[in-house]
Amino acid sequence: MQIQTFVSVAQRRILTIEDSLLPLFAPLFAIETHMSMEERTQLASLALTLPERFAACEIGSYLGASTCFIAAAAKLKQGVLHCVDVWDNRAMGIEPPMNTFEEFSRNTSRFSDRIIVHRGEASITAPQVPGNLDLLFLDGDHSHAAVKADLENYVPKLKAGGVLLLHDFTYPEVQQAANEFMANHPLVNGGLNQSLKWFIVPAKN
Secondary structure, three states, X not given: OOOOOOOOOOOOOOOOOOOXXXXXXXHHHHOOOOOOHHHHHHHHHHHHOOOOXXXXXXXXXXXXXXXXXXXXXXXXXXXXXXXXXXXXXXXXXXXXXXXXXXXXXXXXXXXXXXXXXXXXXXXXXXXXXXXXXXXXXXXXXXXXXXXXXXXXXXXXXXXXXXXXXXXXOOOHHHHHHHHHHHOOOOOXXXXXXXXXXXXXXXXXX
8 A cells, every 4th residue: 555755864065155044054954855956045135134223023833943043043133033833733734634843843942032923824824924025935825826815915014125935836726826916016027946836026116
């Protein structure tokens, strides 16, 4: 009988990085995640371009891998990262239901002074997250309805020049929701690294 399940894979890879940043970022690659090394590196690179004292928000923090790459930049720039998740795997596909908050907290403990946790469904916790964000990373429930709701509830919180990132942009549901949202809310294409897509909020006329 065949089954489908996730397994952790350890792999040595070459990382090109400023030598001063290596001690901060290198250990973060050991945290389990569904993001590739290239996607995590791209996320860190974008976070490091944000201004001093930046404000960011992540929808879907899981075990804290992507959280740490943004929070590491926040530590360097005195920024803050709002993390929104239910931490129970309800939208994680074939992963079994379980409370992942303790593991998230353990993995992100070195950056706890830069992280504000909002535990609950993104649609419910939206009022808790302030506006004027410099970065928004969407990697929560990938259903069409949930992605569209996240875009509608959180993209207006981004300031002009802010960065919107969507993981798993290769999923048809994610692309469809993004295309429908941008039909009425034009964004500037930023780039694509594997399944990590980002856009820039244009200045208002």
